Amino acid sequence: MKNRRLFWRIVEQIEQAIEQGEYAVGSRLPPERELAEKFDVSRPTIREAIIALEVRERVEVKTGSGVYVVNQNSTDNVTQKINAFELTQARALVEGEIAALAANSITDEELAKLHHTLVMMEDKEYIEEADQMFHQIISQSTRNSALINVFDSLWALRSSSTAIVDDYNMVCSTDNRKTLAEHTAIYQALSKRDASQARNAMHEHFNRLINVLFDKLEAQALEEVRRKNNANRDLYSIDNIVKLRS
Structure with missing residues (x-):
């Protein structure tokens, strides 16, 4: 996954806006067209971001009404x-x-x-x-x-x-x-x-x-397991004990 998906960057920006209070809990996000213009991306990219935000329980999509910011702490993630x-x-x-x-x-x-x-x-x-x-x-x-x-x-x-x-x-x-x-x-x-x-x-x-x-x-x-064994081997080795005493 070397190339990061564009929609994921939009997710992070919207989440940051939510954390900063730009989009308050219970408020409705701007329409898809406005978000596309704001972030300078296509509307399909905004749709992908909204799906990801819904999966992460940051927003709730209400058919015929819009996309609303939810209180993430009020539900089990x-x-x-x-x-x-x-x-x-x-x-x-x-x-x-x-x-x-x-x-x-x-x-x-x-x-x-x-x-x-x-x-x-x-x-x-x-x-x-x-x-x-x-x-x-x-x-x-x-x-x-x-x-x-x-x-x-x-x-x-x-x-x-x-x-x-x-x-x-x-x-x-x-x-x-x-x-x-x-x-x-x-x-x-x-x-x-x-x-x-x-x-x-x-x-x-x-x-x-x-x-x-x-x-x-x-x-x-x-x-x-190999890393822990190597650490223990160094810890308990006789050579190591001799070095510490010398």
Whole structure:
């Protein structure tokens, strides 16, 4: 995750404005258009930021009314209890079915856009953006607003806590060729309009991510044990005791 998403910077600025009292608890945020002008970004970027703020329980979106600042201390921060394993498993289940549904509704134009993200990944240019675009195009091709909203919320959870961000950073630092191969398999299944194959390819993609998470965390744990053992070895070594006495 080398390239930080633009919407995340907007999230930080709005949170800072809330902390400084510019947007008081209970007040309504300015309309999407005004926020886009204020922060000099597109309206879709503002929408992504609002989704992230809602996941972080800084705002509440009331349909037909607007976006309101909430008292973060008045509710349990559920997102802090979500870990990267739970998020990845949830994404696998939801996006597996999204891929299966998309196989029957995706257009040739959307397939072309999907292929473009593979080219972006192959060129190692904007890898994170290409990854998001890939999954987003598939969700949007379902034509199901509920599933699209679920996808957007799950994606926003990637940035909802420091622990999840750190864990996903570890995953993103691994060999990009495997991710590209998995995305290609999903793309090929969608191109053939094969719902079952698309679902399975998406599941295999997330299954590897979960295994990578386990491998990385295991390596971290082993390194911590090694560090403590080395410290204890120095502490209790006879050579060290002799040096202290001399």
